[in-house]
Amino acid sequence: MEMRVYARRRIAFAVTVSVVGLILALMGCRRQVIPPGPPPADMATSGQVALTGGGTNLEVTQVAATPTPGPSPTATPTRTPPETTATTYTVRPGDTLLRIAALYGTTVESLMRINRLANPDQIKVGQVLNVSVEAEHVGPGEQLIPDSELVYGPSYRAFDVQAAVASYPGLLAHYSETVGTRELSGAEIVELIANQYSVGPRVLLALLELRGGWLTNPDPPSTQRTYPMGYIRGVYWDGLYMQLAQAANALNGGFYGWWLDTLWLVQVGNGVFVQFSPTLNAGTAGVQKMLADTAPSYDAWVSDLERFAQVYQGLFGDPFAYEVSPLVSPTTKAPSLQLPWPKGETWFYTGGPHPGWGTVGAYAAIDFTTDEEHIGCAVSRHWVTAVADGLVVVSEDGMVLQDLDGDGFVGTGWVVLYMHIASHERVAAGTMLKAGDRIGHPSCEGGVSDASHLHLARRVNGVWIPADDANWPMVLGGWRPVEGANAYDGTLVHGDETRTACECWDVATNGITH
Numbered sequence: 001m002e003m004r005v006y007a008r009r010r011i012a013f014a015v016t017v018s019v020v021g022l023i024l025a026l027m028g029c030r031r032q033v034i035p036p037g038p039p040p041a042d043m044a045t046s047g048q049v050a051l052t053g054g055g056t057n058l059e060v061t062q063v064a065a066t067p068t069p070g071p072s073p074t075a076t077p078t079r080t081p082p083e084t085t086a087t088t089y090t091v092r093p094g095d096t097l098l099r100i101a102a103l104y105g106t107t108v109e110s111l112m113r114i115n116r117l118a119n120p121d122q123i124k125v126g127q128v129l130n131v132s133v134e135a136e137h138v139g140p141g142e143q144l145i146p147d148s149e150l151v152y153g154p155s156y157r158a159f160d161v162q163a164a165v166a167s168y169p170g171l172l173a174h175y176s177e178t179v180g181t182r183e184l185s186g187a188e189i190v191e192l193i194a195n196q197y198s199v200g201p202r203v204l205l206a207l208l209e210l211r212g213g214w215l216t217n218p219d220p221p222s223t224q225r226t227y228p229m230g231y232i233r234g235v236y237w238d239g240l241y242m243q244l245a246q247a248a249n250a251l252n253g254g255f256y257g258w259w260l261d262t263l264w265l266v267q268v269g270n271g272v273f274v275q276f277s278p279t280l281n282a283g284t285a286g287v288q289k290m291l292a293d294t295a296p297s298y299d300a301w302v303s304d305l306e307r308f309a310q311v312y313q314g315l316f317g318d319p320f321a322y323e324v325s326p327l328v329s330p331t332t333k334a335p336s337l338q339l340p341w342p343k344g345e346t347w348f349y350t351g352g353p354h355p356g357w358g359t360v361g362a363y364a365a366i367d368f369t370t371d372e373e374h375i376g377c378a379v380s381r382h383w384v385t386a387v388a389d390g391l392v393v394v395s396e397d398g399m400v401l402q403d404l405d406g407d408g409f410v411g412t413g414w415v416v417l418y419m420h421i422a423s424h425e426r427v428a429a430g431t432m433l434k435a436g437d438r439i440g441h442p443s444c445e446g447g448v449s450d451a452s453h454l455h456l457a458r459r460v461n462g463v464w465i466p467a468d469d470a471n472w473p474m475v476l477g478g479w480r481p482v483e484g485a486n487a488y489d490g491t492l493v494h495g496d497e498t499r500t501a502c503e504c505w506d507v508a509t510n511g512i513t514h
């Protein structure tokens with residue numbers, strides 16, 4: 001049988017791209033690259049990676065490589081620093097190993113050894129090189145928040161974002177913005193980001209006050225009004241939604257980078273690399289990562305961390321008073337799930353494990369498409385169906401969140417994300433579903449995509465769980481995901497059968513029949 005290619009154009013962030021499209025960029029589940037802001041001199045293509053465990057965790061200006069599956073996300077009190085920390089560099093026209101070595105203060109021999117190059121002239125444009133980096137500082141080791149505070153988990157069950165925002169006189173209480181096709185208040189935007197990224201709203205609000213003064217100042221200065229989280233990156237990056245989305249993405253990058261032991265370095269605005277202290281926790285690593293992204297220097301970053309603790313205490317009291325530990329119990333059981341389409345139909349596995357939301361974090365999601373080869377972004381005629389029994393708690397912006405324990409809160413128990421579900425005939429919030437009941441139709445709604453498909457992911461107690469987690473794999477009707485060498489690569493395995501993620505329609509390669 002001839003393999004048919006499942007074509008998806010990569011999205012280019014040109015001047016002609018619509019504002020709505022850019023707003024959705026951080027929500028996309030294809031191999032998206034967030035437009036970079038002004039980088040440190042001569043480091044426009046740098047990223048970050050820890051070389052222990054074979055894992056990689058790249059900056060949000062790059063496509064993240066797949067981390068080696070690590071331990072399930074249970075509490076990690078301390079970590080052992082890696083013997084070698086490194087960054088990555090993408091070769092550009094005119095580059096030589098000598099120039100790259102000089103840029104990073106290393107040697108040609110070191111570059112050749114780390115990258116297994118037999119010839120110094122072997123490099124080519126677009127090649128990604130590992131570069132050994134000596135961090136100039138080890139960051140502060142004080143734990144600022146518990147892990148449970150960074151994720152949208154059990155500690156937020158009684159937290160009312162609307163009431164918290166309304167209790168302060170700042171701009172946020174009176175702000176509104178168009179997100180997609182809806183006009184949302186400031187509090188609604190915070191709630192939307194919390195639901196999408198599964199990031200704690202108290203952390204978002206504290207950072208918003210720290211960077212922009214939006215809770216207490218009715219009229220922030222122009223720069224803080226335009227770029228309230230400190231991501232001063234020009235056109236398309238203004239506004240509350242985009243700023244909070246970038247911050248939430250960075251928070252998840254630090255949190256899961258720590259928890260899965262794939263991130264040891266952060267970089268501040270003047271190009272200085274800082275190594276995490278081994279005494280941190282995942283929640284604090286998330287805050288450190290986000291603040292490093294928006295700090296001009298190491299000293300400014302350390303000051304920001306101290307101010308964050310003060311701001312948080314002033315707004316909400318002691319963050320450790322909200323702690324839930326363990327955040328995910330080792331005795332947690334993975335739910336039994338079926339394939340998310342009707343029996344008798346064949347769908348196609350188009351995306352292996354990749355981040356549940358945004359561009360970094362646990363590889364919690366996988367993608368499927370229908371047999372409609374030339375559908376583009378038209379709404380599919382096929383139905384996505386529930387993988388288990390559970391209550392629909394969110395149904396908006398292409399996103400359906402199904403609460404499997406039925407308590408009505410997305411931060412407790414297992415929750416399934418069905419993404420890119422068309423508004424037409426989409427199941428309503430408040431609906432109690434049985435496994436196999438209709439969710440809606442695949443589309444491009446709710447994120448950057450140029451072909452209709454389903455993005456499926458899980459989280460428990462607010463934590464994104466890798467699709468091929470050793471303890472809690474996302475087994476769908478007997479098919480178990482296995483990560484590949486890069487995000488979106490990988491296989492599904494069922495006994496002696498294997499299907500490989502492919503942007504194609506080929507039953508033998510990636511077709512799965514329910």
